[in-house]
Amino acid sequence: DTGVSQDPRHKITKRGQNVTFRCDPISEHNRLYWYRQTLGQGPEFLTYFQNEAQLEKSRLLSDRFSAERPKGSFSTLEIQRTEQGDSAMYLCASSSHYTGVNTEAFFGQGTRLTVV
Amino acid sequence: KNQVEQSPQSLIILEGKNCTLQCNYTVSPFSNLRWYKQDTGRGPVSLTIMTFSENTKSNGRYTATLDADTKQSSLHITASQLSDSASYICVVSARYGGSQGNLIFGKGTKLSVKP
Numbered sequence: 699d700t701g702v703s704q705d706p707r708h709k710i711t712k713r714g715q716n717v718t719f720r721c722d723p724i725s726e727h728n729r730l731y732w733y734r735q736t737l738g739q740g741p742e743f744l745t746y747f748q749n750e751a752q753l754e755k756s757r758l759l760s761d762r763f764s765a766e767r768p769k770g771s772f773s774t775l776e777i778q779r780t781e782q783g784d785s786a787m788y789l790c791a792s793s794s795h796y797t798g799v800n801t802e803a804f805f806g807q808g809t810r811l812t813v814v
Numbered sequence: 815k816n817q818v819e820q821s822p823q824s825l826i827i828l829e830g831k832n833c834t835l836q837c838n839y840t841v842s843p844f845s846n847l848r849w850y851k852q853d854t855g856r857g858p859v860s861l862t863i864m865t866f867s868e869n870t871k872s873n874g875r876y877t878a879t880l881d882a883d884t885k886q887s888s889l890h891i892t893a894s895q896l897s898d899s900a901s902y903i904c905v906v907s908a909r910y911g912g913s914q915g916n917l918i919f920g921k922g923t924k925l926s927v928k929p
Contacts, residue, residue: 702857731915740903740922741858746915754913789857795916802848803905803917805857 704790704806711780711813718776719809723792730773731803732765733789734758741789747773748795780813787811816841816913818906820920828928831894835923837887837904845907845916849878849889852901852922861889861902894927901925 703722711717723730728749733741744763745755749770759765762780767773777784787810793803818839827833839847846865850858862871862878864887871878875898877890891898904920 704857729915731917733919738924740901740919743914743917743919754915756914787855793917802860802863804860805850807857808855810855 702790702792702804702806704788704809706809707807708810709812711811713782713813714779716776716778717780717811718774719788719790719811720772720774721790721792721806722772723790724804725771727792727794727804728770729793729795729803730767731791731793732773732775733791735787735789735808736785744775744788777811780811782813785811785813816906816908816918818904818918818920820902820904820923822923823921824924824926826926826928827894829894829896832890832892833894833925835889835891835902835904835925837889837906837920839885839887839904839906839918841885841906841908841918843909844882844885845909847878847880847887847907848905849876849887850903850905852903854900858903891925894925896927896929899925899927 731746732744735741747767762778787808789808790806791803794801848863849861852858864880875892901922903922908916
């Protein structure tokens with residue numbers, strides 16, 4: 699296991715199209731996070747899972763966004779009817795969480811989305 | 815409200831010089847604090863992780879300090895190199911009860927090292 703991997707690395711799509719990103723976390727990690735990052739800004743929280751349960755969704759996650767982690771392993775983030783404002787880097791991270799302790803979170807390289 | 819604030823927002827230094835980045839937090843109850851380095855267009859990479867009982871931790875030319883009483887952390891970079899040009903993000907983990915999966919991000923400090 700070489701770390702968190704995200705696919706694709708880059709995606710260019712036309713406005714109005716749907717896109718789906720995939721994240722494969724470190725295998726023993728039970729938590730998986732999605733963040734969005736625009737140029738020059740820090741990562742903004744979107745949602746996170748503990749195993750297969752989606753425990754929290756940010757208000758940034760409009761109804762056009764949906765995330766799943768069906769078997770508690772990989773996760774997908776889908777954006778429907780993309781808008782130009784969705785253009786950003788989408789980062790995935792994973793960590794282990796137990797009895798109130800979060801171990802170190804590892805990040806993937808991100809998926810850069812450009813909506814034209 | 816759990817918050818992490820970093821300063822300065824951006825910093826330009828000459829190659830070979832030292833610099834110190836600051837991180838203040840109001841996250842409670844505190845679990846740990848991490849510094850990440852993020853190169854442009856890439857995901858953040860961990861530099862250090864510090865728990866409540868640790869005051870100082872080094873990773874090569876990077877030295878992080880933590881004062882849990884004042885809820886402040888610093889990242890000191892010694893003898894800077896051009897490859898240190900990146901954004902440095904402070905992330906504080908709440909022990910429980912927090913939002914965002916208990917990981918609270920600062921907005922980062924953008925460091926530019928010039929020759």
